[in-house]
Amino acid sequence: MATGQLHRNQEKRRILQIAHQVSATIGNDFFRAMAKHLARELEADHVLVGEFCAGRTERIAILASMAGGDSEHIECPLEGTASAQIATGKAVLCRSVAQHRFPADRALATLKAQAFVGIPLMTSAGGVCGVLMAVYRKPAATLSVAKSLLEVFAPRAAAELERKQENDRLRESEQRYQAFVMLNADAMWRIELEQPIPIDLPEEEQIQQIYRYGYLAECNDAMARQYGLERASQLTGWRVSELSPLTTEGVREAIIQGIRSGYHSTVELSPVDEEGNRRHILRTQWGIVEQGMLQRIWGTTRDVTELKSIERELDASERQMSDLLETLNLLVVMMREDGAIVFCNKHFYQLTGWTAAETKDRIWFELMLLPEDRKLARAAFQAANLQTGAPTHYESALLGPKGECWRVAWDSTCVRDAEQKIVMSANVGRDISEFKMLEAQFRQAQELESLGRLAGGVAHDFNNLLTVITGYSSVLLEKKSPDDPAYPVLCEIRRTAEKGASLTRSLLAFSRRQAPRPEPVDLTALIAVDEPLLLRLLNENIHLVTNLQPSLNFVQADPGQIRQVLFNLVVNARDAMPHGGILTIATSSDGSNVQLVISDTGVGMTEDVRRHLFRPFFRTDEECTAAGLGMATTYRIIRQNGGQIEVDSSPGGGARFRIQLPALP
Template identity: 50%
Template sequence: MAHRIQSEHRSDVKLGALNRQLTQIASRVSAAIGSDFFRSMTEHLAKVLAADCVYIGEFVGGHTERVKTLAAWRENQSENFSFELAGSAALPIALGKPSICKSRAQVRFPSDSLLQKWDAHACVGIPLMNSRDLPAGLIMTVYRKPLHDINAPREILEIFAPRAADELERRQQEELLRGSEQRYRAFVEDNSDGMWRIEFEPPVSTTLNEREQLEAIYRDGHIAECNLAMARQLGAESPEHLVGMPLKDIGPLSSPAVRNATIYAIRAGYRFNTVETSPDASDGKRRYMLRTQWGIVENNLLRRLWGSTRDITELKQFEKALDEAEQKFSGLLQNLPLIVMIAQPSGDVEFWNDRLSRPTGWKSSDVDGRNWIDLMIPAAERARVRAALQAAVVEPPRPVHFQSPFLGPDGERRWIAWDSTSLRDAEGTTFSVAIVGCDITEFKALEAQFHQAQKLEHIGRMTGGIAHDFNNLLTVVMGHTGVLLDKTPGSDAARSFLLQILGAAEKGAALTERLFTFSRHRVLRPEILDPGGLIADDLHMIRHLAGDRINVVSHLDDSPAFVHADAGQVHQILLNLVVNARDAMQSGGTLTISTSNADSRYVQIAVADTGTGMTDEVRSHLFEPFYTTKAEGKGTGLGLSMVYGIVQQSGGHIEVDTNPGTGTSIRIFLPQVQPPPSSGLAADAADAPAGGTETILLIEDQPDVRTLAAGILRDLGYRVLEAQNPIQSLQWVPDLGGDPVHLVVIGLAMPNPSVEQLARTFAESRSATRVLWLQKPFTRESLATAVRESLDRQ
């Protein structure tokens, strides 16, 4: 009995001591708040509970949930730390449950680094519950030795936990408020946009009509709050100068900018809305504002308006400048004499200027949103064009130049030279391709003409050389034949053979004339001639040119009709018409050539075929240079344009009758002229050509032609000086002394610089000397006549 009384006495003593310690803790922490409260509580609890560590912490979020201490007392000093919640002894507490471990705490919580670090064996922790009955933090005691009694620490912690939870919640509320104030200052006070709040006393009834609400807002509203940016927008130095100011004193209701923005809010039912306004600033300049506003409406009463106003004047000015620049650029692109397109690298068109429609006929409705490569490039060329465009978007970016055929909506083919480059954004990513095109159709035609002219020039030089050599041979034959005819009596049987030789040589001379015409080495000599006679002479050549599958029929008018034209050009007209007729009859047919005295004004030459004929479209382009329906490389498109030019220059005209499948008839009308004067008697009965005694300098590079001409001239009584070229002829000048040279006869093939040098020499010493160009082939009569006429010319 005495022992029990003694034991109860000792318990009462311990309990009294504990109560005194708790009272002491309560008195010391009761006046403290914030960090001092938590530090004081951990220190005194550690002493009372004989714990190696006591800490109070809060649960904080983030990438991983953690425990951050508000205060901790360990080894008689204060410290702070944080640790991950997962796997720690604090994890049950975060779920709202106590965490109690009498021993082997490191085994129970192997992931708790603090228990490992402190070599702890026991711990007691309870949650700090907030006003919403959720765990906001914890109080934890940690021991390095096992605990035999866990009730005392738990009971003491539970006594102080409510007070600690209240202090933790208060602290968190203060931090939220402080953060809210910081956000407010950052969002409102320091905002570059004007922020404002308007209060209404009394509130404005939203049941009023629009006009009445508008008047009430400006009558009963005042600025309750605004930031510095708003004050400066309204011309005030600080927000204090505006707070309390009635709306009617800030912006008159008569101002359209003020009135329209408020009406917009009324019509939106004071829901969140944005409107652009353009009020006049105090300096009289127009400003542009973007106003965002919303109202607080309760029981059909508008109590306040919140809003922000952003000055977008610079942005509007920039937009205006950008619009003007875009208009100028667009105008420049539209008026450039080049095709301009902006398209996706795949070819889908985004923009194109009007220049595209002018030469090609494409309309915007045909092109917009479509792939221009598929639409305008021939199928055989599309892969090449796409590859060229893709080359413009490679790294590093580079402009690409290429040429391609280009199809109009009607299939007409043109040639375009393209330059393309990629358009890239700030990151260097290609978003479009700019393509500029120049119509080079005419250039291509000129290029083809140039190449054709080069070929013709080459052939012409070769042909001209052959004709020149052949002419020299014919000159010798015709000249000597003429001399023999002069020396052969008319009764001599040999005379008929000589005339046949002369006739054959003259036909050969006519052939060389045509070769000279083709090679352009022939001087044009318009004369009065009968086209029917020329055509009759050409029929053999025409049949050979037409080929075996084509039957050539001629209907030549028996009565001669004369025109004034160059014989070579008439041959050229006939040649081009025959070639075109032949090409129109690939499977054979009939070619009809006819002449007629159409009336007293014109001589008609007609070439008709039974070929494929022509459509109206082809006929409309028939005489255009470089227009051809033949396959590439088969025709130049110059033949009929040349015919048209010759006929026009001769004062004539052309008529064409054609239909697809029925053939074509082309009729040439040349002005008719009077026949030439009668040539008198035949050559063998003509008067003998007149001679003379004058001095003639003969310059000819061909020895046989020079010998023939010199012999004829000497036989006619002239004094003849011979030279192979103009330079050699100058040797005669000193030998002549003051004797005159009456005539210089020069071969047509002499080099011009040498002739000019000769002319200058004779002009200085013998200004009366005349010059005669020797036309080959010649006969004795034609040479004698030409020389006499030159000498007798005044």
């Protein structure tokens, strides 16, 4: 009995001695002093104080681990450690093989622990905030005394740990305040009210009371600089009426918007500064409302004047670019990477007849290109996206909404953003349809020229032979009577020779070997005179209609050549109407030109036939026995007389030949 009392007295003396030694310390000094003295009294190799840390992974941080003046600082994941079991709120004792029992515990491994006793540090709210542990490097026969002594100091250690954590939170809060408020580039402020304002008052009354009771209680240096000051302390205390007078443009409207939004709004103000420059301010404000009463207003203010200036410059640049694209007499098409159309300029829509609604977001290659051009266009499109230098050039047909077709030369390049990523493709095109037509006409003229020289030489020699045949056959016919058996034969010889002479004249006209004899010609009168002959060329099931303008201006041409053109076109129309139809011949004058139009309701022709129609020896019917010079000769005669000939036709839609010749003054 007496021995037990002695032990209890000794334990009390040790506790009082340790308490006296650590009573004057706080914070980490307290943890180190307590661990040092407890380690000595418990003859432990280490006494450590650990703090549980929350986060993505729960951890334990050893705040103090003392043994004879040595200190170990360890931090490791909580999972799998002895401290994880202590975190449940219960003491944990291990008399041996501690590292084998807790292999994941880095603290025990670092301290080479074989035995330990750990006590949870409980918060005032009943939670666990840390651990107090005595560690031994050799197995321990008993840990009850150590457990008792640790339990005595655990409440003080827990209270000190709670105080430390509160101080840490305050320090972090102050750091956040410094980082997010005081050092923020945006103006940040707090308006306090000398008395709360009911938010159910009329708007004007709320505004009056805000200006009557409101003052700046807190702000950062950024806000002071907006008012031409250096430090926040120079601005603190200003009344709301001084900070933002109601007479300033847009202020009243901004406050009303804030009231209507429940004091949570973002508005843009455009005040004029002392130097007469307009500023642009973006203000965000939110009020603290409790039980229907506005207590205070927090807010931020950002000067976006420079940003607005940049936006205006960008807008002006975009407008200039847009105006340039719209006024260019070129085709402009902007596409995304997938070929979807984003923009087409005015000239594009005017030329093609497409509308913005019809082209927006449509795939360019499928909508406006011929199948045979799509592969080339896609290759050029991809090439433009791969290179950063000169644009890629290609040509393609451009289709209109009604099937019209233009030939266009394109230059394609890619548009990149600031990070050099491709945002779209820019394609600028030039309508080369007329150029291509002139180019084709030039090639055709070259073909006609070379063929003309050949045909002229042959025709000249052939004409000499036909002259002899015609002459001798005529002499023989004069010496024969119609009853003579040889008479019909001689007639056929002469008729055949005359046909050959007609072909020769066509060849000579084609080759220009036969000199034309131009004179003033009235097309209306010439057609009226030749109408009976034209009727003889037509089948009975073809109806001839003439629409001839009286008092037509004269043209300077060879009448024989004009007749040849007329006959060639009439025969061509007849052959195009094997089952009958209507042939219309019309003349007109616009002052500077005389126009001859010959149209039929025949079978029409394909685009390929129309392109080759005026080539020498070209025939639309393989079974036709004609030489194929009629349309080529027609073309040559019209061009020789300074005129133009155009053809409009489609399969099943007949054909319309339009000839224009310069009128005589």
